[in-house]
Amino acid sequence: MRLEGLGMGGHPLYLKPRLGPRxxxxxxxxxxxxxxxxxxxSPLHVVIPDQIAANLEQFRSVxxxxxxxxxxFFAHKGSRSSALLRRLAATDAGVxxxxxGELQHALGAGFTPDRILATGPKNPxxxxxxxxxxxxxxxxxxxxxEQLSALIRKCSLPRADVLLRLSGFDVxxxxxxxxxxxxxxxxxxxVPLLEAAERHSDAVDLxxxxxxxxxxxxxxxxxxxxxxxxxxxxxxxxxxxxxAVDIGGGFGISYLADGEQWERYTTELTAAVLGARPPLxxxxxxxxxxNEGGTLRGSLGLYPxxxxxxxxRYLDQLLSHPAASLGGRPLGAxxxxxxxxxxxxxxxxxxxxxxxxxxxxxxxxxxxxxxxxLVRLAAKAxxxxxxxxxxxxxxxxxxxxxxxxxxxPVAVHLFGSLCLETDLITRRTVFLPRRPEPGDLLAFVNTxxxxxxFHATRAQQQPVARKVAAWQEGGSWRWCLDDQYWPTxxxxxxx
Ligand SMILES: *Cc1c(COP(=O)(O)O)cnc(C)c1O
Numbered sequence: 001m002r003l004e005g006l007g008m009g010g011h012p013l014y015l016k017p018r019l020g021p022r023x024x025x026x027x028x029x030x031x032x033x034x035x036x037x038x039x040x041x042s043p044l045h046v047v048i049p050d051q052i053a054a055n056l057e058q059f060r061s062v063x064x065x066x067x068x069x070x071x072x073f074f075a076h077k078g079s080r081s082s083a084l085l086r087r088l089a090a091t092d093a094g095v096x097x098x099x100x101g102e103l104q105h106a107l108g109a110g111f112t113p114d115r116i117l118a119t120g121p122k123n124p125x126x127x128x129x130x131x132x133x134x135x136x137x138x139x140x141x142x143x144x145x146e147q148l149s150a151l152i153r154k155c156s157l158p159r160a161d162v163l164l165r166l167s168g169f170d171v172x173x174x175x176x177x178x179x180x181x182x183x184x185x186x187x188x189x190x191v192p193l194l195e196a197a198e199r200h201s202d203a204v205d206l207x208x209x210x211x212x213x214x215x216x217x218x219x220x221x222x223x224x225x226x227x228x229x230x231x232x233x234x235x236x237x238x239x240x241x242x243x244a245v246d247i248g249g250g251f252g253i254s255y256l257a258d259g260e261q262w263e264r265y266t267t268e269l270t271a272a273v274l275g276a277r278p279p280l281x282x283x284x285x286x287x288x289x290x291n292e293g294g295t296l297r298g299s300l301g302l303y304p305x306x307x308x309x310x311x312x313r314y315l316d317q318l319l320s321h322p323a324a325s326l327g328g329r330p331l332g333a334x335x336x337x338x339x340x341x342x343x344x345x346x347x348x349x350x351x352x353x354x355x356x357x358x359x360x361x362x363x364x365x366x367x368x369x370x371x372x373x374l375v376r377l378a379a380k381a382x383x384x385x386x387x388x389x390x391x392x393x394x395x396x397x398x399x400x401x402x403x404x405x406x407x408x409p410v411a412v413h414l415f416g417s418l419c420l421e422t423d424l425i426t427r428r429t430v431f432l433p434r435r436p437e438p439g440d441l442l443a444f445v446n447t448x449x450x451x452x453x454f455h456a457t458r459a460q461q462q463p464v465a466r467k468v469a470a471w472q473e474g475g476s477w478r479w480c481l482d483d484q485y486w487p488t489x490x491x492x493x494x495x
Pocket of ligand 1: 075077078096119120212248249250251252345346347348349
C-alpha cells in the first residue's frame with residue numbers, strides 16, 4: 001500500500017485522542033455536527049455540561065474514599081463557558097475565580113458566596129466585590145493582606161475569611177524542593193505573615209493555608225502539602241485556629257488513548273531532530289529539542305499528552321503519598337487525624353472530555369507531487385489552542401455524509417485561515433487515516449480546558465468561534481447556544 005505523502009517509507013505516527021462515552025457518541029453523530037457547522041459556521045466549539053458534573057463526582061468519590069471533607073472549587077480560568085459554569089452551579093461544587101469578571105460570572109450563574117474562592121492577582125475592584133459579598137479570599141502576599149484589611153475598614157465591609165497562599169516550600173531532610181512561583185508568600189516568611197494576620201484580626205479571619213503549583217510532579221506537591229501542614233501547626237502554636245488546606249489544581253488530563261503511540265512519537269521526534277530520520281514537523285521544528293553538532297540539547301516543551309495517572313486519580317495518589325518529613329504517614333490520613341478540611345481547585349481536570357472544536361476543511365493541495373498535503377481550515381490556530389498549550393493530539397476526520405473515499409493514511413500539515421506564515425494549527429506533521437476533502441470536518445477533541453476560548457481573537461476581522469452546549473436526551477443529541485443554557489434546559493444526570 002502506498003502511504004500517500006508519508007515520504008519516509010514508514011508507518012503513520014498516530015496520536016489518537018482518548019474519547020469518553022459522551023465525546024465518542026457526539027463524534028458518531030455526524031448529522032448533528034454538520035448541521036451545527038452549516039448553521040453556525042466554522043470554527044465552532046461544543047461543550048458538554050453534563051460531563052463536568054460527572055467529573056466532579058470522580059473528585060467527590062476520592063474525598064469519600066479518604067474520609068475527607070472540604071470543597072472542590074472549579075478553577076474558572078480554564079473556560080469562559082457559561083453553560084459549564086451554570087451546570088456546575090446546580091451541583092454542590094465551589095468555584096475559584098481569579099478576576100472581577102469571573103466573580104461576577106460565578107455570582108450570576110448561581111454560586112452563593114460561601115461556594116466562591118477568590119485567588120490570583122487582584123485589583124481593588126475585585127477585592128471590594130469579594131469582601132462585599134463575603135467570598136473567601138486566598139491572599140497572595142502580605143501586601144495584599146494589608147490592602148484587603150485597609151479596604152474592609154475604609155468601606156465598613158464585613159470581616160473576610162482568608163486563606164494564606166504559600167510557595168517556595170523547603171522541607172528539612174527532603175531533597176525535592178517545590179518549584180519557584182511568582183505567586184504566594186515564601187514559606188520562609190510565614191511568621192511575619194501570621195503576625196500581620198493577627199494585627200488585622202478585626203478585618204480578616206484566617207481559615208487556612210493554600211498553595212497551587214503548576215507542575216505534574218507528585219513529589220513536589222507532596223512537599224508543598226507537608227509545608228502547609230507545618231504552617232498550620234505554627235498557627236496552632238500561636239493560638240490561631242485555621243482548619244483547612246487548599247492544595248490548588250494541576251491534576252491534569254491524559255489526552256491520548258495509547259501510551260505506546262506517545263512513546264513512539266517522542267522517540268521518533270528525537271530521531272528527527274538528530275537527523276536520523278526525515279522531519280516530523282513543519283520546518284524541522286523541535287518542540288524545544290535541538291541538534292548541536294550531533295548532540296541532543298534542550299528539553300521537550302510539550303504537555304505529557306499521555307499520563308498514566310491524571311485527574312481525580314492523581315488526587316488519590318497524592319493523598320496516599322507518605323509524608324516523608326512527618327513520620328511517613330499518608331498525607332490523606334494526616335489531614336483526617338487533624339480534622340482539617342481539604343480544598344482543591346481543579347481546572348483542567350474538571351474540564352476533561354467537556355468539549356470539542358470543529359473546523360471545516362477549505363482546501364487540500366500537494367506541496368509537490370506525491371509530497372505532504374497542505375490542508376487549510378476555516379479556523380485560526382488560536383481557535384484550536386492545543387498547540388499553544390503543547391498538547392499534541394490527532395483531530396478526528398468527519399467526512400461529508402456523501403463521501404466514500406477509501407481508507408489510506410496520509411501525512412498532512414494543518415494551516416489556519418490567517419494570512420500569516422505562522423498560522424499553523426500545529427507544527428506537527430499530522431497523520432490522518434484518509435485524505436481529507438474540502439467540506440469535511442476536523443474535530444479537535446478535549447479542547448474545553450484552556451484551548452477553545454483562552455486565546456480567542458478577532459484577528460483580520462475574522463469572527464470569534466461560536467459556542468454551543470450539547471446534551472443527550474432520549475438517545476439523541478440536543479443543543480443550544482452556550483449563553484442560552486441553564487440547568488433547566490437539560491435534565492441530563494451526572495452519569
Ligand atoms: C490555574 C490555577 C488553577 C487550576 O489549575 P489546573 O492546572 O487547570 O488544574 C487552580 N488554582 C490556581 C490558583 C490557579 O492559578
